[in-house]
Amino acid sequence: MKYSISSKIRLNSGVAIPMLGLGTWRAEGKECTQAILWAFEAGYRHIDTAAYYGNEEAVGKAIQDSGLDREEIFVTTKVWNDDHGYDNTIKACNNSLKRLNLDYIDLYLIHWPVSGRRIETWKALEKLLNDGKARTIGVSNFMTSHLEELLPNVEILPAINQIEFNPYQYQKGLHQYCLMKYIQLEAFAPIVRARKFDDPKLLELCKIYDKKPAQILLRWAIQHDIIVIPKSVHKDRIIENSMIFDFEISDDDMTILDGFNEDYSILMWNPKKDPQFK
Ligand SMILES: NC(=O)c1ccc[n+]([C@@H]2O[C@H](COP(=O)([O-])OP(=O)(O)OC[C@H]3O[C@@H](n4cnc5c(N)ncnc54)[C@H](OP(=O)(O)O)[C@@H]3O)[C@@H](O)[C@H]2O)c1
Structure with missing residues (x-):
């Protein structure tokens, strides 16, 4: 069987990231802390948060309450759009560290490719990595055009691109580009926010494998070697x-699942078209 719950992928930075993580968008306060503790019990060791989610304190509390060693847990957080720019990003990261009650973040991401500011922001991420505040750094919602602009300007390559990725939003071209550049893809909205669970094509596969829609969608991404x-x-x-x-x-x-693509998006903003990300 390919992969297990404790499987990790080694990134271009040498850091290993668990293939399965818990998302926390719209999980707040005690509910968020409790969800993370249940996830740790189930064997998850990777948590995805962001300054924008307003739940970094709740994530930090779960880490403390879990009794797990810090090195066993992989924590991602992200710099928000209003905090782009070199000095602002350094400040934003320090504030996230304070809220998380951590000395370092495992993966620090640029949340969105804000027009005109993203290269300067990347320089700050390189500094944070060199200062030991982040073990590895990456981007999110970066399309091929954003990466083509960024890559000639980096000293340290992004290790990850976190994007919307599932069979209904199968970004095959971007996946191939990232593979070529040794940038690992990480799938957000991997189960399409449960919005396609009544699709007969998907339910047919659920019957064959005796699995739930979420499990088929997640396994599809895992078999594409995606977090x-x-x-x-x-x-x-x-x-x-x-x-x-x-x-x-x-x-x-x-191959059947690959064919589900309909460019369906759960996002408010389209990183392919929105002028704020040009
Ligand atoms: N970088 C970015 O811009 C970006 C954007 C979006 C998301 N993200 C990250 O990626 C994570 C995952 O994406 P997402 O939250 O947008 O979507 P998702 O994980 O595809 O779906 C989450 C939704 O599905 C429900 N759900 C979860 N498991 C289920 C199951 N087994 N059966 C039925 N319903 C289920 C959840 O409800 P309950 O919680 O009520 O169970 C929630 O409403 C986020 O939480 C966040 O950490 C990043």
């Missing part, structure tokens, strides 16, 4: 989303 960060605040769903390492989707069914 997944499904979000849930419900214990049963957190467990369900982790039970994706005991089956394998056949090559033929992977």
Whole structure:
């Protein structure tokens, strides 16, 4: 069987990231802390947050309450759009560290490719890495054009690009470009926010594998060697989303899932078209 719940992928920075993480967008306060503790119990060791989510304190509390060693846990957070620019980004990272109650972040990302400011922001991420505030650095919502602009200007390559990625938003071209540049893809909205769970094509595959829609969608990404960060605040769903390492989707069914693409997006902003990301 390819991969297990403790599988990690080694990034171009040498840092290893767990393939399964817990998303936390719209998980707040005690609910967020509890969800993370359930996730740790289920075997997750990777948490995805962002300054914008307003839940970094709750994430920090879960880490403290878990009793796990810091090195066992992988924490991602992100610099928000209003904090772009060199000095602002350094400040934003220090503020995230304070809220998380951590000495370092495992992965620090540029949340969105804000027009005109993203290269300066990247320089700050390089500084944060060199200062030991971040173990590895990357980007999010960067399309090929954004990467083509950024890469000639970096001293340290982005290790990750976190993007919307699932069979209904199969960004194959961007995936291939990132593979070529040794940038690992990480899938957000990997289960399409549960919005496609009644698609008969998907339900057909659920029958074949005796698995839930979320599990088929997550396993599809895993078999494309992509990191997944499904979000849930419900214990049963957190467990369900982790039970994706005991089956394998056949090559033929992977091809069927690849064909689900309809450029469907859960996002408010389109990073491919929105002028603020030009
Ligand atoms: N970089 C970015 O710009 C960006 C953008 C979006 C998201 N993200 C990150 O990626 C994470 C995941 O993406 P997402 O939260 O947008 O979408 P998602 O993980 O595809 O879906 C989460 C939604 O599905 C529900 N759900 C979870 N597991 C389920 C299951 N097994 N059965 C039925 N429903 C289930 C959750 O509800 P309950 O919580 O009520 O269970 C929640 O409403 C985020 O939480 C965030 O950390 C990053």
